[in-house]
Amino acid sequence: MRLLILALCGAVLATTPAFAEESQQAVKNQVVAVTSIVEHPALDEVRDGAREALEKAGYQNSNHFKFIYQSAQNRQSTAVQIARKFVGDKVNVIVAIGTPSAQAAVNATSEIPVVFAAVTDPIAAGLMKDPAHPDKNVTGVSDITPVAAHVKFIKELLPNAKKIGYLYNPSETNSVAALKILKEEAAKNGLEVVESTAIQTSQVRNATLALAGKVDAIYITTDNTVVSALETAIMVANENKIPFIAADPASASRGALAAAGVNYHDVGKLTGEIVIRLLKGEKIADIPMEIAPTNDLYINQKTAKLIGYHFPHSVVERATKIIE
Amino acid sequence: MWWYLSQNALLGAVESGLIYGFVGLGVYISFRVLDFPDLTVEGSFPLGAAVVVVAILAGYDPWLATLFAAIAGALAGLVTAALNQIGKIPNLLASILTSTALYSVNLHILGGANVPLMTGDTIFTPFSSSQISDAVMRPLVLAFLGIIIIALLWRYFESNSGLAMRATGVNPRMSRAQGVSTAAQIFIGMALSNALVAIGGALFAQVNRYADSSLGIGTIVLGLAAVIIGSTFMPWKRIIFPLIGCFIGSIVYWVALAYALNGIPGMTPFDLNLVTAGLIAFVLIAIGKFGGALNDRT
Numbered sequence: 001m002r003l004l005i006l007a008l009c010g011a012v013l014a015t016t017p018a019f020a021e022e023s024q025q026a027v028k029n030q031v032v033a034v035t036s037i038v039e040h041p042a043l044d045e046v047r048d049g050a051r052e053a054l055e056k057a058g059y060q061n062s063n064h065f066k067f068i069y070q071s072a073q074n075r076q077s078t079a080v081q082i083a084r085k086f087v088g089d090k091v092n093v094i095v096a097i098g099t100p101s102a103q104a105a106v107n108a109t110s111e112i113p114v115v116f117a118a119v120t121d122p123i124a125a126g127l128m129k130d131p132a133h134p135d136k137n138v139t140g141v142s143d144i145t146p147v148a149a150h151v152k153f154i155k156e157l158l159p160n161a162k163k164i165g166y167l168y169n170p171s172e173t174n175s176v177a178a179l180k181i182l183k184e185e186a187a188k189n190g191l192e193v194v195e196s197t198a199i200q201t202s203q204v205r206n207a208t209l210a211l212a213g214k215v216d217a218i219y220i221t222t223d224n225t226v227v228s229a230l231e232t233a234i235m236v237a238n239e240n241k242i243p244f245i246a247a248d249p250a251s252a253s254r255g256a257l258a259a260a261g262v263n264y265h266d267v268g269k270l271t272g273e274i275v276i277r278l279l280k281g282e283k284i285a286d287i288p289m290e291i292a293p294t295n296d297l298y299i300n301q302k303t304a305k306l307i308g309y310h311f312p313h314s315v316v317e318r319a320t321k322i323i324e
Numbered sequence: 325m326w327w328y329l330s331q332n333a334l335l336g337a338v339e340s341g342l343i344y345g346f347v348g349l350g351v352y353i354s355f356r357v358l359d360f361p362d363l364t365v366e367g368s369f370p371l372g373a374a375v376v377v378v379a380i381l382a383g384y385d386p387w388l389a390t391l392f393a394a395i396a397g398a399l400a401g402l403v404t405a406a407l408n409q410i411g412k413i414p415n416l417l418a419s420i421l422t423s424t425a426l427y428s429v430n431l432h433i434l435g436g437a438n439v440p441l442m443t444g445d446t447i448f449t450p451f452s453s454s455q456i457s458d459a460v461m462r463p464l465v466l467a468f469l470g471i472i473i474i475a476l477l478w479r480y481f482e483s484n485s486g487l488a489m490r491a492t493g494v495n496p497r498m499s500r501a502q503g504v505s506t507a508a509q510i511f512i513g514m515a516l517s518n519a520l521v522a523i524g525g526a527l528f529a530q531v532n533r534y535a536d537s538s539l540g541i542g543t544i545v546l547g548l549a550a551v552i553i554g555s556t557f558m559p560w561k562r563i564i565f566p567l568i569g570c571f572i573g574s575i576v577y578w579v580a581l582a583y584a585l586n587g588i589p590g591m592t593p594f595d596l597n598l599v600t601a602g603l604i605a606f607v608l609i610a611i612g613k614f615g616g617a618l619n620d621r622t
Contacts, residue, residue, distance in 0.1 A: 100538075
């Protein structure tokens with residue numbers, strides 16, 4: 001009996017595409033399908049930035065345009081299914097936020113344009129061969145962290161610093177790539193890097209505690225794991241009076257002493273602008289990869305008071321946002 | 325339309341279902357046959373993916389690379405068995421220790437967190453043709469592989485060695501009284517189970533063309549879902565049925581997820597896991613009610 005039910009379901013499933021195919025194509029919607037590997041403040045800002053850029057250009061949810069979003073809930077196998085669904089639904093553009101989602105999208109289609117966002121090294125991830133000349137259906141916005149500039153920034157904030165603590169999840173490619181550059185730049189500037197790893201968000205507190213007393217500053221890049229538990233890490237750093245410097249400006253609003261780098265809302269805006277060009281008919285081969293500008297410098301005076309730190313005048317002058 | 329699955333989405337669900345069917349087989353052998361709760365799978369699945377990608381990039385034949393992945397998985401299973409049988413560490417804890425350690429091992433094998441396999445042959449390459457699209461060919465190849473593995477396992481579990489393993493899981497004391505070395509059976513079973521899971525990982529990597537150290541997250545849930553859903557569709561006692569059930573259960577899970585992605589009115593992207601769980605619960609309850617009369621058939 002149950003096998004009969006199973007067989008019937010299978011038969012229905014196998015034939016529905018034939019029936020529904022026609023009605024799907026009758027509606028000439030333009031659809032932008034966005035997926036992210038996990039929900040998390042920076043990645044959410046990319047999505048929102050893209051949506052706002054589209055709305056500003058006149059692309060709002062209506063009869064002729066749809067903006068869909070699906071999250072893979074931190075499961076890579078789900079990211080694969082989401083990519084397959086988008087391709088099957090014949091969307092016009094796929095926006096993939098985060099390396100695993102981008103890899104899944106690129107593998108699922110060689111026809112539908114894929115715009116990646118918040119991927120630090122698209123070449124290492126196998127997404128593009130030459131960022132200046134897209135050879136497949138892929139382009140996007142890289143959020144490569146300006147680690148060299150950050151090391152100089154740390155020296156400016158703390159001229160007497162000798163050791164920088166680096167918090168990260170070793171299974172995140174972006175963080176590992178940043179660490180490599182960090183070690184090189186630190187050596188050039190006479191600084192030593194002390195690593196502390198957290199495999200899951202629940203380990204971030206202990207990983208931060210492990211640095212207490214050993215380092216003059218704690219530095220993080222765009223590690224998804226650490227940023228998801230950012231308040232915890234900042235709390236520990238503040239309790240131990242350690243300056244906390246981050247790469248995502250939003251971290252300063254969440255309590256970090258200072259943050260300089262990529263504004264993820266801007267990454268979203270750039271991504272949205274690429275999508276608009278594609279929707280208007282521009283060829284993807286003519287849209288090279290963009291690197292998000294890193295002009296934002298946020299400082300948090302409230303945190304500074306808490307840990308007894310005074311910002312140098314030069315930094316206060318340059319700051320794009322001061323949080324009191 | 326909520327009931328519509330595009331061909332791409334349906335084939336994707338079947339494909340993932342078949343890949344995780346191998347994981348289901350592994351979980352079936354450890355959890356059901358040996359009564360050994362085994363979380364090593366969270367580490368052996370990405371281990372299989374890592375080994376196969378590194379081996380193919382190094383120039384090995386994809387089938388050989390997949391075999392290497394299976395052997396790596398078997399070794400991981402042996403470690404868990406050793407911790408349990410020789411180290412006297414309780415089974416669940418032993419498996420958690422191994423999967424935790426495998427995290428680092430996988431990073432070493434990959435030389436980083438993520439390695440793409442954009443170029444390079446996979447086991448699917450020889451079957452690529454202009455007659456059938458890859459999206460259709462891959463599930464067919466996977467199904468064929470699945471049938472072969474099920475047949476081999478069925479033969480094994482109805483042989484004397486296999487029966488010894490099943491006996492170990494049902495009643496270890498009685499088995500020992502009958503002369504079965506339960507320790508040896510656990511070693512063999514763990515090796516076999518994790519080899520199958522690693523094969524699943526190797527298949528995932530070849531289908532999706534990358535390996536990532538975080539690939540293992542959620543593997544145990546997917547494996548258990550496959551086994552349990554499968555046993556609801558095929559509750560009969562002869563061992564061939566749960567083996568086939570692993571694949572059916574896995575496919576049902578992935579199709580439910582595909583439907584959950586379609587969305588039901590009022591659902592937000594946050595609700596994906598909730599809706600998937602709800603759909604599966606609905607299917608299991610419905611099957612239970614309809615097929616109730618045949619529950620005791622052997």
